[in-house]
Amino acid sequence: MTDINRTREGLAGRLEGIVGAGHVLTDALVMAQYLEDWSRRWRGAALLVVRPGSTAEVAAVMAACHEARVPVIVQGGNTGLVGGSVPPAAGSTDALPVLLSTRRLTEMGAVDPLTGQVTVGAGATLGDVQRHVAAAGWHYGVDLAARDSATIGGTVATNAGGIHVVAFGMTRMQVVGIEAVLPDGAVLSHLAGMLKDNTGYDLGSLFCGSEGTLGVITAIRLRLHRPVGRTTVALIGCASYDEALALMTSAVGPTARLIAAEVTDEKGMELAMDLRGLPWPLAARHPLVLLLEVADGGDASGLVGLDDADVVVGFDASEQSRFWAYREAQGEAFSALGVTHKLDVSVPLPSLAACCDELRGIVGAYPGMVAFGVFGHLADGNIHVEMHGPDADDPAPDLAVLRCVARYGGSISAEHGVGRAKAAQLHLCRSEAEIAAMRAVKAAWDPEGLMNPGVIFA
Template identity: 45%
Template sequence: MTGSDALLTTLRSVVTDGHVLTDHDAMAGYLTDWTGRWTGSADAVVRPRTTDEVAAIVSACADAGATLWLQGGNTGLVGGSVPPAAADNPAPRVVLSTSRMVDIDEVDTVGRCVGVQAGATIDQIDRAAGECGLAFPVDLASRESATAGGVVATNAGGVRMIRHGNTRRQVLGIEAVLADGRVLRRWTSLVKDNVGYDLPGLLAGSEGTLAVITRVLFRLVASPAETVVTVAAVRHVEDIFTLLDTMAERGLTVEAAEIMTEAGLDLVHDHGVRRPVAATAPFYTLIEVSGTGDIEEVVVGVLDEADVVDGVLEPGPARDLWASREQHTEAISRSSVTPVVKLDVSVPIRALPEALAELGAVADLVDHPCRPILFGHVGDGNIHVNLLDVPEDRVEELTGRVFGIVAANGGSISAEHGIGRAKVPWTGLGRSEVDLAAMRAIKAALDPDGRFNPGVIFG
């Protein structure tokens, strides 16, 4: 019996035969990421149900010298959750999927928190919280497929970050399996607990390189009693800043603030989504606000006084208005003749006007097809750069140009989805050698054999 055969036998004894996939067709969905750009190979995909099963799997892989790629909803954009193509290294290669780990505990309505398994989706968590009059503070367009473990591993931000902060801020406790199979459990709903290092905070954003996250204790928040959503067409990015400042001055709380361009809105409209406003303009903003009193009257007053081309508003949740923003990703993917180059970046808010102008003109810098579609979270400087129709042999060069623009504007090459394997060559744009050395030391301490997600973050 070969090493791989012996490992597969052990894995089947842990999770039963039906949850150790080895057939090529059965594994295919786990070996290609959401963008379609990153595809690899593995000896098996294993789907545990409990933390104990994860611990047994990790221990078995350690004994067999196997490498593990950790995967949640597989909605990442940087190749961080799928293995690369087979290399010369003969070690067994296993994808560990948390897709069956979907339990959600009873909501603690007093402590405003809930424990969930890593495979529970953002939508499922929010629905459970909503049944108790609360809400999950993290919200993404991929809410029905993105998972708890995934958003923690990438420290996702999403559309509510302007109101509640990123995922790391929502993590009260964590349960994870270390590289040697031991279970780390830091689990408390205490508001103050300052004993030693913030290990949950360390695992948030670690991209599966330090441990297998199996359960998370999340903070919940009160749902706003009433919200209003407005979409406004504006001539300048600075006009959006003015809108946000004025709304705050009038006593409104900004729950979300998004930015779109005419090119993006046209593309979404071409794929069946109603345009929110009739007028056209270079930029559009979607803003959701909450407050007390007659919110609609306040918002109408702000729009009347502001320098907007056109505007519309609806009481929340205003799904039709939100569709103009949330359908961007699907419309973009369906429109490109090549896999979309998706670069999730951020710049200081003050630099947004210049950065958007430079990124929108990136096609003028190259002699090959390229259609830039930009959108994102205007309230935190996060821009989703999507480059359509780019020939595969020009992707790396164009990516470097985009990251150069971002760095020149004082930004980050990764805002939400992490580094994965896609952005490894450019980590020096955002981290010094001392910084990278400190991160490598942490990796070596927790995963000395480089078993988890090899090649991710560090290459």
């Protein structure tokens, strides 16, 4: 029996005693779905997959892995696009890790009407959380296209952004309490949701954006919002990012509230049309299509000064979801071409147009590029660059994009996180001192380096 098989058998037996035999997976075919990410660009190897069903089980699993000095990769919905949710490739590390799936941690508490808060298990999907709180008359401020697969724990671990950041902020701003298990199995539980609570370090905040490198988030206390009421959605043809940015300000009336401002380029529109069987939605073709959603009671009084624009306006839910479909299909539409390099970056708004123009030049000229597109969350200066053609393992086009963004003072990861994909490029937008401080936190909480090794830090 090889060393790997001996370790697997010993640990599997111990973990089966904790979570039950049905939740320790060692069969290669059964494990396969956990070992490749949504984009199919990232895949790896694991000793086994374990699916604990409670915080106590997570704690016992972590203690057992810690004792055996086996690394742990945490996985929620596996929709992260930076390689952090799957193990590194076989042979790239000394020890095969355990993959811990949080998908059984799906408990959702009742919404507290007094505070407008709810406690949910880390494995509940974002969509389930949205529906659960909506049924109680509340609204959760984060939304993104992967809502029915991404878990709420994953969105906290990546500090996810999405389409409503302009209205409600990033995930970090929705979190008022966290329960998490540290690498040695210790449980940190701080779920009371006290808004005023200045008792030392805010440990929950540290978990937001920690990408599974500090511990396993098992439950989260979320702050909710009152629903915004009826909205109006418009698609507007634009010649440039500068024009789109100008409209984002000028077209929103003084009494309306901007809920979303998204932009899709012509290539992305065409791919979405092919994927979803949709027509071109405007009278003429444009390099960019801007989507604006405003809360205005649903009578379009919130959109102003668009008389000369090529625009369509949607009032009812079915029209609005049809308008959203072009933008929401982007990730899937590019992936339908085959393995695609997916980069998520942000740029200060005054530089967005210049940076996007330069990026299009760089990416378009890259040898072997078959198709590329730029789309994203305009209001946040957050663009996604999709590149199909270059080899999946070729880091050069990614590096060219990240370096360009860094020259404009942007961030090499707007909302997806650093993962394995960008770990070696962290220095492009974080100083030596910042990286040293982050490494010190990691070393204090995970001195053996067992949690998601290779994620965030190369």
